[in-house]
Amino acid sequence: MLVRETPLFIDGPSGPLEALYLDVADARGAVLICHPNPVQGGTMLNKVVSTLQRTARDTGYVTLRFNYRGVGQSAGSHDMGQGEVADAQAAAAWLRAAHPGLPLVLMGFSFGGFVATALAGRLEVEGVALQHLFMIAPAVMRLTEQFPVPQRCPVTLVQPDADEVVAPTLVYEWSDSLSRPHELLKVAECGHFFHGKLTDLKDLLLPRLSN
Template sequence: MLTRETPVQIDGPVGQLEALYLDSAEPKGLALVCHPNPVQGGTMLNKVVSTLQRTARDAGLVTLRFNYRGVGASAGTHDMGAGEVDDALAAALWLRARHPDLPLNLLGFSFGGFVAASLGGRLEAQGEQLARLFMVAPAVMRLGDEDALPQTCAITVIQPETDEVIDPQLVYDWSSTLSRPHELLKVAECGHFFHGKLPELKELVAPRLSI
């Protein structure tokens, strides 16, 4: 199994996006991973993002993680909203162009949960049939009326119960008002960054990537 990611440059809306790509000899699907808030130091090397990437890799998926505009070697400056979703769309289209027939999974942590969710709606509107959306400790307060969720793929929300960054109750309330089917998984005694709980995160994600 291939384990070493390859640095790549992706043409983004405001310039080149820095990314890490991992192919697979016999790929079962695709995984695009979106990182947390860049203003608070979030990058594609975040440990939760890295855990999600490795989990997808171990499930036999081709993976791509990338830095939003203004992060690392990616061009541009932070937009903190639609711009990062535009960047994610460019990354998704880059991945899809290389693997036109494989099912696509979207995974996002914190701010990246908002990005992945909004991206999912955009891709579905363009005719993409997504496999699954994972929202990990997601910044649901950023989702506006213009951020339509995908309606046909499976959605898994994973929320730490002692999250000190995203108020868990905000996520629970959002989940309770979501009209479409989804699953909400709560992780007990776990903070936002999954300190000491990364193996449990992997255990929740891995079997759902294999479906």
């Protein structure tokens, strides 16, 4: 039987945040997924975000994806930085409260990769242990000094090598500059939105979520 996500609203710093939540029996963890740039049409229904959600579901994780402020039915207006990270922090707090005993995984695509990474840094400062951070074609140029990168949780970076939105060289240089251990996975002949490569993305994530 197909299990569908449940629509709900989460209390956010600028008002209610529209979300989709999936609970699973005997979950191995909880995954929060952050969507791409809202100014460029990004929402929680983006096909890469949907692939991340299904991959996490198929490996036994509770999932939560949500719309940032000003997207879909979420209250507020775009902030393009601190505001969206604060929205993600509220979503993470809701997920942790709903499943206090489960390890937390963060995933983000494009702008959402920046949001998830910035959130991971915030949570680490607060003493929250993360199981894993997955950055998918992340907007690393937004990760300035005001958004510290987490130092303790495992990090996997997935970058298409023909990305037309986030220059691969920027991501590779950013990866090279990181002093902390992390995993960089390059996807050959692949554009930013993983057209024709969503199965490849899922195949990269499945074993890393299953361990």
